Amino acid sequence: MEVRGLxxxxxxxxxxxxxxxxxxxxxxxxIIGPSGCGKSTLVRCLNRMHETAPGTTMSxxxxxxxxxxxxxxxxxxxxxxxxxxxxxxxxxxxxxxDNVASGLVLNGIAGGRxxxxxxxxxxxxxxxxxxxVKDRLRRSALGLSGGQQQRLCIARALAVSPxxxxxxxxxxxxxxxxxxxxxxLVLELKKQLTIVIVTHNMQQAARVSDFTAFMLLGELxxxxxxxxxxxxxxxxxxxxxxxxxxx
Amino acid sequence: xxxxxxxxxVNVVMLSVTAFCAAAALFSLFFVLGYIAWRGLxxxxxxxxxxxxxxxxxxxxxxxxxxxxxxxLVALAGAIGIPVGVLGGVYxxxxxxxxxxxxxxFCADVLNGVPSIVVGLFAYALIVVPMKGFSGLAGxxxxxxxxxxxxxxNTEEFVRLVPHALREAGLALGVPRWKVVLRIVIPSAARGIxxxxxxxxxxxxxxxxxxxxxxxxxxxxDSGFLQPMAALPLTIxxxxxxxxxxxxxxxxxxxxxxxxxxxxxxATTRLALRTQAMEAR
Numbered sequence: 001m002e003v004r005g006l007x008x009x010x011x012x013x014x015x016x017x018x019x020x021x022x023x024x025x026x027x028x029x030x031i032i033g034p035s036g037c038g039k040s041t042l043v044r045c046l047n048r049m050h051e052t053a054p055g056t057t058m059s060x061x062x063x064x065x066x067x068x069x070x071x072x073x074x075x076x077x078x079x080x081x082x083x084x085x086x087x088x089x090x091x092x093x094x095x096x097x098d099n100v101a102s103g104l105v106l107n108g109i110a111g112g113r114x115x116x117x118x119x120x121x122x123x124x125x126x127x128x129x130x131x132x133v134k135d136r137l138r139r140s141a142l143g144l145s146g147g148q149q150q151r152l153c154i155a156r157a158l159a160v161s162p163x164x165x166x167x168x169x170x171x172x173x174x175x176x177x178x179x180x181x182x183x184x185l186v187l188e189l190k191k192q193l194t195i196v197i198v199t200h201n202m203q204q205a206a207r208v209s210d211f212t213a214f215m216l217l218g219e220l221x222x223x224x225x226x227x228x229x230x231x232x233x234x235x236x237x238x239x240x241x242x243x244x245x246x247x
Numbered sequence: 248x249x250x251x252x253x254x255x256x257v258n259v260v261m262l263s264v265t266a267f268c269a270a271a272a273l274f275s276l277f278f279v280l281g282y283i284a285w286r287g288l289x290x291x292x293x294x295x296x297x298x299x300x301x302x303x304x305x306x307x308x309x310x311x312x313x314x315x316x317x318x319x320l321v322a323l324a325g326a327i328g329i330p331v332g333v334l335g336g337v338y339x340x341x342x343x344x345x346x347x348x349x350x351x352x353f354c355a356d357v358l359n360g361v362p363s364i365v366v367g368l369f370a371y372a373l374i375v376v377p378m379k380g381f382s383g384l385a386g387x388x389x390x391x392x393x394x395x396x397x398x399x400x401n402t403e404e405f406v407r408l409v410p411h412a413l414r415e416a417g418l419a420l421g422v423p424r425w426k427v428v429l430r431i432v433i434p435s436a437a438r439g440i441x442x443x444x445x446x447x448x449x450x451x452x453x454x455x456x457x458x459x460x461x462x463x464x465x466x467x468x469d470s471g472f473l474q475p476m477a478a479l480p481l482t483i484x485x486x487x488x489x490x491x492x493x494x495x496x497x498x499x500x501x502x503x504x505x506x507x508x509x510x511x512x513x514a515t516t517r518l519a520l521r522t523q524a525m526e527a528r
């Protein structure tokens with residue numbers, strides 16, 4: 001998946017000022033940068049969630065498998081590009097099972113009962129949550145801890161079998177242990193799909209990602225292998241940021 | 248800065264004032280309930296609940312037709328008013344950002360403030376005049392008009408309270424907007440919507456003015472919705488202004504019945520919501 005000359009903003013305020021980047025398949029790309037640099041806006045453009053808010057603008061190209069997604073139906077696009085948000089947001093009126101099944105059921109993808117059960121179990125296993133919830137699938141998702149809820153949201157996103165998974169600061173509301181489990185999960189999932197993770201935490205980017213993009217004031221300053229960004233960045237601003245001189 | 252003692256004194260005074268006002272509010276409720284129970288419950292009997300009214304001047308008789316007709320009137324009013332109110336409220340909360348939304352919201356607030364006798368007049372002009380006769384249908388339409396703005400604004404508030412994150416979660420799964428609203432947002436707001444609708448129903452059940460020249464009242468059994476129909480509030484009104492002591496007693500008893508009716512709706516709502524909340528845990 002890649003973006004070319006992507007500009008996006010809210011009203012007259014331009015947040016992304018022409019970003020070009022390529023997210024490699026079956027790899028983890030981390031996006032780092034100080035608050036307000038446009039990290040979240042960038043990932044929200046990848047599945048066109050950006051345009052769901054009123055008054056937003058967006059131009060340039062977003063390409064998935066050689067097709068410009070801006071010409072696709074956003075609803076169809078979002079089944080290929082899943083997303084997990086900052087705060088866990090399970091559906092409160094649904095059970096654990098129904099939460100995971102929701103994408104399949106609401107989109108009319110699910111076949112029979114047994115196929116649905118199979119896909120829910122597979123998704124929960126992928127999100128390494130199955131063993132913790134298999135005895136209480138019919139209970140409300142709100143009974144789970146924050147970390148479990150976030151893994152449930154990952155399972156929910158995985159259930160519709162996306163090709164790309166966007167994680168927008170998925171650990172910012174979690175404690176270190178829950179964070180570690182999500183990071184393990186990311187490393188496991190990259191065998192199957194492309195992952196883009198926005199993070200405030202540079203150690204997290206260093207731990208989980210293959211590539212890192214550093215953004216500043218709506219521009220992509222540097223994009224290279226994670227090791228390179230953190231050890232010998234080519235741009236002075238990147239160096240200042242990763243060494244903690246600002247941000 | 249004032250001394251600690253002075254601030255403590257002010258605290259005690261203000262706390263007493265608020266406690267007094269809270270007690271005054273509760274007192275009026277319990278006074279009304281207690282007085283109606285005292286005057287009304289004594290006159291209640293099985294015969295009163297199951298018989299038709301006797302001819303004027305003759306003692307005895309019941310209000311069976313008023314009870315049944317009130318239920319019919321309110322049920323039809325709910326069938327008209329609740330769908331319009333709920334769907335309109337969902338529109339306002341989800342899609343009504345523009346000028347049309349502001350206009351609908353304004354009109355609903357104005358409609359909510361229209362005196363109920365005027366609403367009755369509206370139903371009279373709309374239905375009674377063209378159909379050349381008083382009817383339960385006209386009464387139900389009048390009650391529905393009273394319910395619509397209450398249900399509408401209440402639904403809007405509760406739909407707005409659904410966190411934006413849930414809508415985003417739905418959209419990010421590739422679910423179309425209308426389905427997100429129908430299957431995720433509305434179920435999440437369902438409790439509030441149901442409570443509001445039931446409260447609007449109990450409000451409609453107690454209205455008298457809109458029924459005076461629509462449903463009109465009836466001393467006999469009727470069928471369908473196209474004849475004049477009785478209603479508990481109308482019966483209470485008619486009996487209370489009559490010159491007979493026996494009818495005054497019956498008015499109190501009918502008031503007690505109406506009050507039990509309304510309290511039952513409220514209590515059921517709360518109980519249903521509580522069980523639902525416990526199951527969600």
